[in-house]
Amino acid sequence: MSHAISSAATMPAPLHSQDRLDPTMDGSPTATGPEPSEDPNTVTRGSSNTQQQDRVTLSADAQVVRELAARDSEVRTHEAAHAAAGGGYAGSPSFSYQKGPDGQSYAVGGEVSIDTSKVSGDPQATLQKAETVRAAALAPSQPSSTDRAIAAKAAVMASQARAELAAQKSDQAPVMTTEESSTPSSASEENSGSLLNRYI
Template identity: 65%
Template sequence: MNVFSSIAPIFSGSPTGASTPVAGSGRTPEASGEKPASGDTSSTSKSVEQSSEGRKSDQSSESRSDAGENPQGLTDEELKQLTDLKARDREVRAHEAAHQAAGGQYAGAMSFTYQRGPDGAQYAVGGEVPIDVSPVAGDPQATIEKMRVVRAAAMAPAQPSGQDRAVAAQAMQTMLQAQSELAAGEGESRTAEASARVERSQGDARSARSREAEESYRNVSAMTGDSRYSESVTSLFA
């Protein structure tokens, strides 16, 4: 039993505090050094209040937008790590599914190793599928067919891992050995069949000579009228 495996990547970086966007402030007469004209304090106060309300409205809109795109308040680094983990999870699952589908009856169940993401969820970063690479005892032809399936399963993913290539090489070696055994067996069978044909031919030839000799002696016996001679000679070829 062997396994197809994928290589897990290493993700670095630890969660940091969430950054808070800073909204820009409006320009007021006090900030610019300007003084409100006398007798117009109500107008200035009203203008300042309106500016403050505008800032609050802008901050509220930005907060709602950030919350929709990043509900957990992750940093940029954490968001990048999360994106990488999700991509790796999809890749690993597709990789092992390709092995299992191509391996058919010789492939086992998929298993995965996981890594917790900054969002608290578990993501597959490695996996494997067991595969039966043993030859079929006493049947080289069945071994050849099995190893073809195993090799195809090993190379099924778009990017086979080093372990996948090792399994494919092992299957090829077993297949070549089975082909040699099959060729040797066929050679022995052909030799035995040829020997049998020769023996049959020799047997037929001996039978033909015996029949010819027997017939000749009968003729001689009939000509001489000595049946004892005929019987005596015939017994030599019984």
């Protein structure tokens, strides 16, 4: 997710008493006013406005640079969290940049690719992978909507892997004959009781 950064509007510079001109608005000093001076320490109206505008522009540029630097830090931290939590399933972060008024490039967007495919023929490995992918998607402090969608996809993959594991376990369970199932042995009753006690 990227934020649009707008610079502050340039406000007109305030006029100081030394900058006031004749009310005729023709741009010439009043007959009773001071004569223009060639002294470089004297500020005329034109240079005062230019200096004020330069200060406002510098101030606006500094604000834009601060916003870009903050966004850059946020983006890099977000993508680093994905990459670190994703382990071997995650790629390196890639970024999109915006050049600031200071000439520097700032990261304003980014992404980390992550492998969300199942591990063929191994539901246990698929389950572990799905849990890692989900953790990686939700690793940043503020996951994006895309991050949450990937986490949901990983949760579905984990659920399917659990179902496959349960099916495999039921296929591997020993089948009892009718005689064995109707005559419970004391050992199996004892085991059932001990299992029950473990869960109570």
